Amino acid sequence: xxxxxxxxxxxxxxxxxxxxxxxxxxxxxxxxxxxxxxxxxxxxxxxxxxxxxxxxxxxxxxxxxxxxxxxxxxxxxxxxxxxxxxxxxxxxxxxxxxxxxxxxxxxxxxxxxxxxxxxxxxxxxxxxxxxxxxxxxxxxxxxxxxxxxxxxxxxxxxxxxxxxxxxxxxxxxxxxxxxxxxxxxxxxxxxxxxxxxxxxxxxxxxxxxxxxxxxxxxxxxxxxxxxxxxxxxxxxxxxxxxxxxxxxxxxxxxxxxxxxxxxxxxxxxxxxxxxxxxxxxxxxxxxxxxxxxxxxxxxxxxxxxxxxxxxxxxxxxxxxxxxxxxxxxxxxxxxxxxxxxxxxxxxxxxxxxxxxxxxxxxxxxxxxxxxxxxxxxxxxxxxxxxxxxxxxxxxxxxxxxxxxxxxxxxxxxxxxxxxxxxxxxxxxxxxxxxxxxxxxxxxxxxxxxxxxxxxxxxxxxxxxxxxxxxxxxxxxxxxxxxxxxxxxxxxxxxxxxx
Amino acid sequence: xxxxxxxxxxxxxxxxxxxxxxxxxxxxxxxxxxxxxxxxxxxxxxxxxxxxxxxxxxxxxxxxxxxxxxxxxxxxxxxxxxxxxxxxxxxxxxxxxxxxxxxxxxxxxxxxxxxxxxxxxxxxxxxxxxxxxxxxxxxxxxxxxxxxxxxxxxxxxxxxxxxxxxxxxxxxxxxxxxxxxxxxxxxxxxxxxxxxxxxxxxxxxxxxxxxxxxxxxxxxxxxxxxxxxxxxxxxxxxxxxxxxxxxxxxxxxxxxxxxxxxxxxxxxxxxxxxxxxxxxxxxxxxxxxxxxxxxxxxxxxxxxxxxxxxxxxxxxxxxxxxxxxxxxxxxxxxxxxxxxxxxxxxxxxxxxxxxxxxxxxxxxxxxxxxxxxxxxxxxxxxxxxxxxxxxxxxxxxxxxxxxxxxxxxxxxxxxxxxxxxxxxxxxxxxxxxxxxxxxxxxxxxxxxxxxxxxxxxxxxxxxxxxxxxxxxxxxxxxxxxxxxxxxxxxxxxxx
Numbered sequence: 001x002x003x004x005x006x007x008x009x010x011x012x013x014x015x016x017x018x019x020x021x022x023x024x025x026x027x028x029x030x031x032x033x034x035x036x037x038x039x040x041x042x043x044x045x046x047x048x049x050x051x052x053x054x055x056x057x058x059x060x061x062x063x064x065x066x067x068x069x070x071x072x073x074x075x076x077x078x079x080x081x082x083x084x085x086x087x088x089x090x091x092x093x094x095x096x097x098x099x100x101x102x103x104x105x106x107x108x109x110x111x112x113x114x115x116x117x118x119x120x121x122x123x124x125x126x127x128x129x130x131x132x133x134x135x136x137x138x139x140x141x142x143x144x145x146x147x148x149x150x151x152x153x154x155x156x157x158x159x160x161x162x163x164x165x166x167x168x169x170x171x172x173x174x175x176x177x178x179x180x181x182x183x184x185x186x187x188x189x190x191x192x193x194x195x196x197x198x199x200x201x202x203x204x205x206x207x208x209x210x211x212x213x214x215x216x217x218x219x220x221x222x223x224x225x226x227x228x229x230x231x232x233x234x235x236x237x238x239x240x241x242x243x244x245x246x247x248x249x250x251x252x253x254x255x256x257x258x259x260x261x262x263x264x265x266x267x268x269x270x271x272x273x274x275x276x277x278x279x280x281x282x283x284x285x286x287x288x289x290x291x292x293x294x295x296x297x298x299x300x301x302x303x304x305x306x307x308x309x310x311x312x313x314x315x316x317x318x319x320x321x322x323x324x325x326x327x328x329x330x331x332x333x334x335x336x337x338x339x340x341x342x343x344x345x346x347x348x349x350x351x352x353x354x355x356x357x358x359x360x361x362x363x364x365x366x367x368x369x370x371x372x373x374x375x376x377x378x379x380x381x382x383x384x385x386x387x388x389x390x391x392x393x394x395x396x397x398x399x400x401x402x403x404x405x406x407x408x409x410x411x412x413x414x415x416x417x418x419x420x421x422x423x424x425x426x427x428x429x430x431x432x433x434x435x436x437x438x439x440x441x442x443x444x445x446x447x448x449x450x451x452x453x454x455x456x457x458x459x460x461x462x463x464x465x466x467x468x469x470x471x472x473x474x475x476x477x478x479x480x481x482x483x484x485x486x487x488x489x490x491x492x493x494x495x496x497x498x
Numbered sequence: 499x500x501x502x503x504x505x506x507x508x509x510x511x512x513x514x515x516x517x518x519x520x521x522x523x524x525x526x527x528x529x530x531x532x533x534x535x536x537x538x539x540x541x542x543x544x545x546x547x548x549x550x551x552x553x554x555x556x557x558x559x560x561x562x563x564x565x566x567x568x569x570x571x572x573x574x575x576x577x578x579x580x581x582x583x584x585x586x587x588x589x590x591x592x593x594x595x596x597x598x599x600x601x602x603x604x605x606x607x608x609x610x611x612x613x614x615x616x617x618x619x620x621x622x623x624x625x626x627x628x629x630x631x632x633x634x635x636x637x638x639x640x641x642x643x644x645x646x647x648x649x650x651x652x653x654x655x656x657x658x659x660x661x662x663x664x665x666x667x668x669x670x671x672x673x674x675x676x677x678x679x680x681x682x683x684x685x686x687x688x689x690x691x692x693x694x695x696x697x698x699x700x701x702x703x704x705x706x707x708x709x710x711x712x713x714x715x716x717x718x719x720x721x722x723x724x725x726x727x728x729x730x731x732x733x734x735x736x737x738x739x740x741x742x743x744x745x746x747x748x749x750x751x752x753x754x755x756x757x758x759x760x761x762x763x764x765x766x767x768x769x770x771x772x773x774x775x776x777x778x779x780x781x782x783x784x785x786x787x788x789x790x791x792x793x794x795x796x797x798x799x800x801x802x803x804x805x806x807x808x809x810x811x812x813x814x815x816x817x818x819x820x821x822x823x824x825x826x827x828x829x830x831x832x833x834x835x836x837x838x839x840x841x842x843x844x845x846x847x848x849x850x851x852x853x854x855x856x857x858x859x860x861x862x863x864x865x866x867x868x869x870x871x872x873x874x875x876x877x878x879x880x881x882x883x884x885x886x887x888x889x890x891x892x893x894x895x896x897x898x899x900x901x902x903x904x905x906x907x908x909x910x911x912x913x914x915x916x917x918x919x920x921x922x923x924x925x926x927x928x929x930x931x932x933x934x935x936x937x938x939x940x941x942x943x944x945x946x947x948x949x950x951x952x953x954x955x956x957x958x959x960x961x962x963x964x965x966x967x968x969x970x971x972x973x974x975x976x977x978x979x980x981x982x983x984x985x986x987x988x989x990x991x992x993x
Contacts, residue, residue: 167930170926185908
């Protein structure tokens with residue numbers, strides 16, 4: 001396993017899915033245990049990855065390199081660096097916890113868990129792939145399970161949400177496909193002299209030739225890639241699929257959607273767009289910062305207007321991903337480290353929030369913020385956990401959200417002074433919608449309807465506590481994650497911004 | 499008018515060696531007819547004969563993949579790697595169609611007559627399609643096209659008690675007759691311009707400067723009417739939805755892949771060989787680019803509105819002709835390889851999707867989308883395979899359809915037709931919507947309480963697996979098939 005660590009992490013869930021698919025449908029409990037085991041394997045391997053990862057080098061580690069399709073120079077090429085490792089850890093952790101959080105799924109159990117495992121495989125693959133073709137395949141492979149997970153196990157408007165998600169994402173990824181082909185034909189493999197899908201070769205500007213020497217072509221490719229990734233992030237105005245998908249998706253799927261899938265957009269920008277088209281990245285700094293500010297403020301204001309808890313959390317994701325964009329646009333070490341740290345932190349914090357919303361939805365069967373009141377008296381443990389998550393989302397010092405947001409602002413301030421100042425208002429609005437929701441749901445008069453609401457269960461706590469610990473630890477001491485990524489990211493920013 | 503030398507070639511018996519697969523198919527046709535006469539009411543005899551013929555034809559076809567070009571039968575027919583590739587493709591399509599038909603109630607229902615003739619016609623058409631892929635003479639072009647067309651009219655009207663099928667068949671005849679008449683006129687013009695019936699003769703005359711731009715454009719347009727109708731290209735596609743909907747579903751499945759591929763083979767050989775020198779006088783590449791965009795956009799947009807699955811698949815097959823045309827007008831080896839590669843994959847996935855409709859028709863007696871509600875849970879394995887076909891038709895990884903589209907787009911991008919590639923990929927996004935409409939009905943809509951059970955014939959199950967497994971596998975590892983397509987065009991001299 002040690003030789004093919006990344007392959008095992010990617011394909012262990014596929015094996016699990018295959019086993020589940022072959023299992024007769026009546027073994028529901030066994031199915032769940034197999035799914036848990038199949039996600040526990042990548043989690044354990046992720047721990048090994050965390051321990052063995054060499055923090056002193058910017059290069060790719062744990063690489064696996066094989067020929068896949070010889071005649072078209074397509075390779076099976078996996079590897080991780082400081083940018084991908086935090087994402088891999090996040091994926092492994094959240095996938096495992098989501099299986100636990102899905103334990104009470106009763107409808108079509110076999111289908112649910114096998115699709116979920118395929119989803120994890122796709123996500124892992126995206127974060128590990130270093131061959132553009134392979135990256136694209138993994139990127140698209142995720143769409144299928146996501147579509148069915150929303151469409152079959154989702155809420156009342158699931159069909160609409162599922163196809164909207166699918167169409168938006170596909171529209172973005174076909175543009176990426178064309179960009180990929182353009183790279184393929186115009187990047188030379190320095191060893192063989194042929195065309196290549198190798199992302200590391202694509203990142204080296206010395207290998208670029210043909211139409212990639214033309215500035216307007218580079219701009220067109222940059223825009224194609226940017227739209228593809230922006231839809232995933234989602235960047236305003238491509239964000240409208242997100243609230244729909246989140247509201248209709250089952251809890252665990254929302255967690256994955258917000259916790260991991262959104263990060264793929266910004267990951268793609270940093271893994272592909274930035275290093276491959278550094279000149280365009282620098283030229284796009286200001287628009288990127290403006291889009292980040294719009295995301296922050298627009299997301300926050302939209303969140304304030306929501307009465308559905310899930311929709312509120314969904315819009316808060318739009319807002320928090322804006323910080324990532326702002327940090328990326330800063331083009332300096334602090335900003336980019338803050339951005340990637342924010343990606344990780346948002347993944348954990350938003351996962352907690354969605355899990356908490358899921359807990360109350362399982363009990364009360366609705367998520368209307370105005371329909372509760374005084375839950376703090378009825379469910380003290382649940383209230384403390386949810387409040388913890390909400391305070392982390394606000395960016396309370398001592399919790400992880402604060403560290404990354406502060407880094408983003410510190411990084412962005414020297415580069416984009418006005419935009420950063422305007423964006424900082426987002427923190428205030430963020431506090432407003434979170435506290436307002438906290439007040440309406442947990443404080444005030446006790447709602448007699450919910451007198452017999454049961455307290456959060458041990459299983460549910462089991463899904464929340466590990467994330468909570470991470471949020472707390474990284475709030476006090478963020479170095480475990482920063483150490484992982486800073487060498488690679490500093491190298492990246494040096495390549496891009498000089 | 500000078501008589502070209504190769505018109506005087508006398509065919510000799512050794513030519514038959516190169517013509518083996520066709521001879522086998524035509525022999526199977528005669529044997530099947532004869533068998534049907536001798537052993538009445540035993541369709542298994544013609545079925546077995548045609549099946550044996552199609553499988554036998556495979557071996558010499560594989561052997562011919564690396565063969566250099568060779569003209570036979572007095573210069574009417576050319577045998578090369580590409581011909582071999584299409585022979586393989588058509589044999590496989592015939593095998594699949596036979597399997598699909600054998601368990602289909604529409605074909606084998608107790609009240610049906612002439613089952614033997616049905617199988618004989620499959621053999622005749624398969625042989626005809628093979629000849630289409632080999633024609634190198636205007637006369638042979640027309641004859642092979644008509645051979646396939648005439649047998650298709652009969653097949654479309656096979657359910658002669660069904661009003662819908664008869665209507666479909668009649669529409670097909672009328673439309674086909676007009677198209678081929680128009681094309682014949684174009685051929686006569688071309689003969690008048692160049693004084694030759696052979697492709698090579700026409701090419702040399704055109705290269706020497708025969709023909710002015712206007713008459714060449716007329717020839718192109720007239721010829722495209724006949725060929726475009728065969729591949730269901732806009733604006734010669736009108737017959738397709740009606741015929742596909744009205745004909746027995748196994749026949750629609752066969753039509754949507756077989757004659758379409760044969761039409762492409764014919765077009766490739768004709769345009770690449772003869773019209774290439776004329777490109778400076780008539781920009782037929784741009785003409786086809788426009789038609790390609792029109793075809794895929796129209797097919798996809800209209801498919802969005804369909805509620806009859808057969809009709810939906812008919813429009814989808816129109817759209818696929820549009821994608822293929824993109825590769826066609828590249829005039830490069832890469833484009834040609836992409837077309838061959840895609841045609842085989844398209845045959846797999848489209849036959850698969852139609853087979854699903856056939857298999858359900860046995861018990862549902864309907865192709866309406868609403869009757870597919872809840873199939874994902876009523877017949878989980880078959881529905882899952884249908885999803886594989888639908889994803890493949892959309893062009894999503896990890897299915898073969900994605901790889902096929904990828905090569906097409908790569909060929910288009912490599913030649914610098916960026917706008918065409920962008921239109922193409924955006925069309926794929928549109929197509930997602932209607933393919934997923936089927937998936938959505940099967941999985942997201944609850945079946946009504948009185949929904950009938952949907953038993954699926956074992957033979958259909960087997961065939962579904964035989965089609966779904968390669969659709970999935972070729973999406974993960976397609977090196978072998980790509981090599982096959984590459985080998986098929988290595989000796990194609992017209993490039």
